[in-house]
Structure formats: C-alpha cells, structure tokens
Amino acid sequence: MNIYLLSSPESTYGSAWYVDKEVIGQTIRCSVNPNHIHGGKRQSDLSILLTARIIKSFIWTWYSDCILPEETYQWFLDMKFTGFTVRPVKARMKKNPPEPVIIPPLWELVLTGWGGIAPENSGIKLDEYCPYCKSVSxxxxxxxxxxxxxxxxxxxxxxxxxxxxxxxFVTERVAETIIKKKMTGCRVIPLKDVRTADSLGPGLLSYYMTEERIRELNLPDDFRENLV
Ligand SMILES: [Zn+2]
Known part of the structure; x- marks a missing residue:
C-alpha cells in the first residue's frame, strides 16, 4: 500500500499567524521537574491572521495546523474522504491589502483516522515519560x-x-486527487521521502484527537493508561 504525507510547502511564505489572546493554548508545568514545560491541548478554535492575498487550496499556520478553504473542504466531502473532521477557523488579513480580499469560510483539518502506533522496527520507542506532568518523548x-x-x-x-x-498521512486516492486537481499550497510526499527525525515529543493523544474517537480505538492497555 502506498501512502503519502500531506505537508506544508517548502517555503513558510504565506503561513498564517495566531491571533494573540484568541487562540487559547495550555502550558503544562511539572510539579516535580521544573525543566518539564510543554504545550497541552488547545482550548479554543483557531483564529488566524492571513499573510498572503491569494487563498490557496491549503493554508498552514506557523504551528503546522492545516486549514482547508471551503472549496477544498467541499472537494474532500465530494470525494467522500474518510478520517477527518473539521473545526471552524476565524480569519482576517494581517495587513489590510490595497484591494479587499474575500476570505472564504475556513476549516481546520482534524484527524480522526488512525494508522496505529509506529512499529518497533521503525526505531521509535518511548524514551522519557514523566508520570507527574505527562511529558513524553x-x-x-x-x-x-x-x-x-x-x-x-x-x-x-x-x-x-x-x-x-x-x-x-493520506492514501494514494487522496494524493492523486490533490495532484490531479492541481491543488496549491501543499506538498504530497511519498512515505519513503519523508524527512527522518532524531526524536519526537508529541504530548498526549488527547491533545490531537477527540475523546469520542479515542474511545473507539483499539489501543494497548498501557498506552490507554499513560498516553491518552
Ligand atoms: Zn514532569
């Protein structure tokens, strides 16, 4: 099975900013180890400042959120792609352009599809886990x-x-649609070409996925106890 990574473009030009104080994050500090500080679950929908006047098929924030303009969202629905849901995004232009830009409804892509836990032979294993603040690497x-x-x-x-x-991660069907429709503002990267990483610090699964969906997943007991 061929799978692909849907990724932001190489250049960060056009990346959207968060609106200060409207995007409510969460900072988790450890009661035991003062070196453990990490971002938790976002508490609000996105509110962003657009920096490019042309609305591409995909918009990305500086924090790697993927945003679908209405037209792209409709394509995803028309194609009956599975494995995602959306949250509304509030947006305005960062600077007032000379001519007004019409901003379509925007939707944050939220994953519900599950490809499992990276197998051991990938080299990925739990390195550090703090039971007090749940800092994970x-x-x-x-x-x-x-x-x-x-x-x-x-x-x-x-x-x-x-x-x-x-x-x-997306299937070949999604990758082909994106390429065939000449969607802009993204890269579709074959799995073998995905850039490697020396370490990963994801936080907990519940920062990214809804509780309802997590309940449905077939997770190992120790994962469910400690990493959700
Ligand atoms: Zn800790």
Missing amino acids: YTGFHNPTTLFDEKQWDGSDIFMIWPLPNYI
Whole structure:
C-alpha cells in the first residue's frame, strides 16, 4: 500500500499567524521537574491572521495546523474522504491589502483516522515519560517506510500514526486527487521521502484527537493508561 504525507510547502511564505489572546493554548508545568514545560491541548478554535492575498487550496499556520478553504473542504466531502473532521477557523488579513480580499469560510483539518502506533522496527520507542506532568518523548526514526503498519490501520483515507500526530498521512486516492486537481499550497510526499527525525515529543493523544474517537480505538492497555 502506498501512502503519502500531506505537508506544508517548502517555503513558510504565506503561513498564517495566531491571533494573540484568541487562540487559547495550555502550558503544562511539572510539579516535580521544573525543566518539564510543554504545550497541552488547545482550548479554543483557531483564529488566524492571513499573510498572503491569494487563498490557496491549503493554508498552514506557523504551528503546522492545516486549514482547508471551503472549496477544498467541499472537494474532500465530494470525494467522500474518510478520517477527518473539521473545526471552524476565524480569519482576517494581517495587513489590510490595497484591494479587499474575500476570505472564504475556513476549516481546520482534524484527524480522526488512525494508522496505529509506529512499529518497533521503525526505531521509535518511548524514551522519557514523566508520570507527574505527562511529558513524553520518543526516539526518532531513520527509515520512514517502517512507520506504517497496515494491520493497525483503520482504513481511513486521512490518518495519524502515533507518535507523529502532526503528520497528515493520506492514501494514494487522496494524493492523486490533490495532484490531479492541481491543488496549491501543499506538498504530497511519498512515505519513503519523508524527512527522518532524531526524536519526537508529541504530548498526549488527547491533545490531537477527540475523546469520542479515542474511545473507539483499539489501543494497548498501557498506552490507554499513560498516553491518552
Ligand atoms: Zn514532569
């Protein structure tokens, strides 16, 4: 099975900013180790400042959120892609352009598709885990083709592999649609060409996926106890 990574463009030109005080984050500090500080679950929908006047098929924020303009969202629905839901995004231009820009409704892509947990032979394993603040780190991977274990995959078109919750994995059907429709503002990268990582610090699964969906997943007991 060929899978692909849906990724932001190489250049960060046009990346959207968060509106201060409207995007409510969460900072988790450890009661035991003062070196453990990490971002938790976002408490609000996105509110962003657009920096490019041309609305491309995909918009990305500086924090790697993937945003679908209405037209792209409709394509995803028309194609009956599975494995995602959306949250509304509030947006305005960062600077007032000379001519007004019409901003379509925008939707944050939220993954519900599950590609399982990266298998051991990927080299990814739990490296550090703090039971007090749930700060989590994993060793990285050097061969991206080992990340995907088809047996664990729920069959979704768009899905997450743990512990890479910010990586948007897609099936060939999605990749082909994006290429055929000449969608802009993204890259579709074959799994073998995904850039390797030396370490990963995802936080907990519940920062990224809804509780309802997590309940449905077939997770190992120790994962469910400690990493959700
Ligand atoms: Zn801690």
